Amino acid sequence: MLTDLNLSLFLAYKSITKGNKGTLVLTIFIMSLIFVNLVFTASIFLGLGNTVNNQVINTLYGNIAVEPKKDEKYISDVHSLEQKINSVPGVTGISSQYVIGAAFSYKDKSGAWAIRSINPDDEKTVTIIHNFMIDGEYLSKLDTDEIILGKEIPGGYGGDLEHLSLGGVKIGESVDVLFNNGVKRSYRVKGVFDVNFQQSNNLAYISQNEMESVLGFNDKASLILIKTGETGNEEIYIKKFLELGIKEEIKPWTVYAAMVKNITKSFDMIALLIAVIGLFVASVTIFIIIYVNTISKRRQIGILRAIGIKENIIIQSYIFQAMFYAISGTIIGLFIMFFILEPWFIEHPLKFPVGYVSLLIVPEKVSINTISLIAAALAAGLIPSWMAVRETILEAIWGD
Amino acid sequence: MVDDLTSNIGNKNEILLGIRNLTRIYTMGKVRVPALNNVTFNIKRGEFAAIMGKSGSGKSTLLHQLGLLDIPTSGEINIGGIDILKLSESQKAKFRLERFGYVFQEYALLPELTALENVFLPAMARGRKKEDYLKTGTKALEQVGLGARLHHRPREMSGGEQQRVAIARALINDPDILFADEPTANLDSSSTRQILELFQKLNRELGLTVLMVTHEPEDRKYVSRVIWLKDGELVEKEGIPGAGNLQIAKD
Ligand SMILES: Nc1ncnc2c1ncn2[C@@H]1O[C@H](COP(=O)(O)OP(=O)(O)O)[C@@H](O)[C@H]1O
Numbered sequence A: 001m002l003t004d005l006n007l008s009l010f011l012a013y014k015s016i017t018k019g020n021k022g023t024l025v026l027t028i029f030i031m032s033l034i035f036v037n038l039v040f041t042a043s044i045f046l047g048l049g050n051t052v053n054n055q056v057i058n059t060l061y062g063n064i065a066v067e068p069k070k071d072e073k074y075i076s077d078v079h080s081l082e083q084k085i086n087s088v089p090g091v092t093g094i095s096s097q098y099v100i101g102a103a104f105s106y107k108d109k110s111g112a113w114a115i116r117s118i119n120p121d122d123e124k125t126v127t128i129i130h131n132f133m134i135d136g137e138y139l140s141k142l143d144t145d146e147i148i149l150g151k152e153i154p155g156g157y158g159g160d161l162e163h164l165s166l167g168g169v170k171i172g173e174s175v176d177v178l179f180n181n182g183v184k185r186s187y188r189v190k191g192v193f194d195v196n197f198q199q200s201n202n203l204a205y206i207s208q209n210e211m212e213s214v215l216g217f218n219d220k221a222s223l224i225l226i227k228t229g230e231t232g233n234e235e236i237y238i239k240k241f242l243e244l245g246i247k248e249e250i251k252p253w254t255v256y257a258a259m260v261k262n263i264t265k266s267f268d269m270i271a272l273l274i275a276v277i278g279l280f281v282a283s284v285t286i287f288i289i290i291y292v293n294t295i296s297k298r299r300q301i302g303i304l305r306a307i308g309i310k311e312n313i314i315i316q317s318y319i320f321q322a323m324f325y326a327i328s329g330t331i332i333g334l335f336i337m338f339f340i341l342e343p344w345f346i347e348h349p350l351k352f353p354v355g356y357v358s359l360l361i362v363p364e365k366v367s368i369n370t371i372s373l374i375a376a377a378l379a380a381g382l383i384p385s386w387m388a389v390r391e392t393i394l395e396a397i398w399g400d
Numbered sequence B: 001m002v003d004d005l006t007s008n009i010g011n012k013n014e015i016l017l018g019i020r021n022l023t024r025i026y027t028m029g030k031v032r033v034p035a036l037n038n039v040t041f042n043i044k045r046g047e048f049a050a051i052m053g054k055s056g057s058g059k060s061t062l063l064h065q066l067g068l069l070d071i072p073t074s075g076e077i078n079i080g081g082i083d084i085l086k087l088s089e090s091q092k093a094k095f096r097l098e099r100f101g102y103v104f105q106e107y108a109l110l111p112e113l114t115a116l117e118n119v120f121l122p123a124m125a126r127g128r129k130k131e132d133y134l135k136t137g138t139k140a141l142e143q144v145g146l147g148a149r150l151h152h153r154p155r156e157m158s159g160g161e162q163q164r165v166a167i168a169r170a171l172i173n174d175p176d177i178l179f180a181d182e183p184t185a186n187l188d189s190s191s192t193r194q195i196l197e198l199f200q201k202l203n204r205e206l207g208l209t210v211l212m213v214t215h216e217p218e219d220r221k222y223v224s225r226v227i228w229l230k231d232g233e234l235v236e237k238e239g240i241p242g243a244g245n246l247q248i249a250k251d
């Protein structure tokens, strides 16, 4: 057994080191491209999902959001609730909002959008919208007759849904707003933001003071956004909030992400499909390389068998060769991923409708791809060499 | 080891291969080609026998059957009381590795290996220790006059040298018999002489049994016996090499 292994390793080693260098380099190059293709597609789709997640957290809901109790329209005693939440270590920001639907009109154009009201100083501790003003300025606490709009609303800022916009509102111009409760107001557009995420760019913001005057009450909220120091431990925080006796509905960002993530679900399918196809291509490529190899060495294989070398040794030597190609390709592929592509994408993220996407290389995915590629190489090395030792010795040596 | 072959001289009249009613019929579609027809004879230990006959007379076919490279249609090949044709494929492979040596018409070396590596491969396959097969391989190459070519690759050697490497490879596992199918067909006359003299030397000095297919009538002078084939049937003529007056003898 050890003798067999020794000999097949020896034959594989000689074949690789003393065989055609061009073929060797090309084969490993192809293997590394296949590996990069597998990991790259997985990573770009993971990156896409990651971007959506970050957008949900950073521009819509924070890490955790509190909603009114079932059957209630608003959260009450917001002030004391905020204090409870703030008492939990690791909470880095809280922003209470009213959210209300409204009909906007400007000249002959109109449309319906949601308006959120904020205390800008609180909001800045949770969301990043203030960093993405593309025109005018962000809201300040004392603004009462001013509004800021996501880029889909005013028109003229290159929104995805330009045809539904107000058709070109400029900074400083007024829009008429009819709130769902029947109150009608006029607001001067103070700024326009673009966070590269359509859901967020469809929102308008006014100040908390203004909203309370529209609604006629205070110390209530539709939504309390909570930002935590790290992402991923939401359940632990939620448990702590529950322990503090908070009776309102508490939801992690993942619940909201699932709602906007129907797109990324189909991405997962596409990613899986591409991975399967990529792996299939990898198997076929290794198969062809080993097949051509065994065909060109047909006589040699016959001679080896004639002089009494066991067929298993010959098959093993081709499997070792295939594994060598796959492992070398993987190593070079990893190098390309981590030292070339990943840094490049960090510098130059791709602009998608959901925001800027860069590669998210997940170790588990990389391991799965590595194992799959090596397994594919195993099969692709086994089959042609097994086929090669099937024919008779005489055919192998003298056949045509 | 090559040295051990001298021990074979002792049992010179022992029958090494007992071939009984050996027949090989090739079928190509509906056509049946009886390449070997009911051949019966013995090969004694220490013989240097040539298989001769016209092209297509079945020489290679006979050698392939004896060397366990093909499966005869019927017949027996006895070695030490057992019919080796009844062995399983893997037992046959073991037999070929441990007890037979082969030299083919083409040099049949692995191009990626050096002369020494080509030679020690069968010893490695037997599980012999590294220092052992390195030493034996070197000795075998010295024996065929290639002590200075140990680390040359096949393409760096002449045809005659490559064929001598193949002979050294055939010798390394100390075989009972060496099979050679027209080993000099591709060589010039001086290389041919070298190879045949080498076989003669291995046969005379070490007692190696050699069975060689050749179509060159003048090769007779090197061998101790000629096995004539005609249309797949045996026409055995025994005689002293070069004497000219060959007798017909049935086994
Ligand atoms: N694989 C094969 N299939 C069919 N016929 C074959 C095959 N090998 C040899 N033959 C036929 O068998 C006969 C003997 O061939 P062979 O043993 O090669 O002759 P030699 O070596 O004496 O020239 C020839 O008629 C040849 O055409």
Ligand SMILES: [Mg+2]
Residues within 6 Å of the ligand: B059, B060, B061
């Ligand atoms: Mg022939």
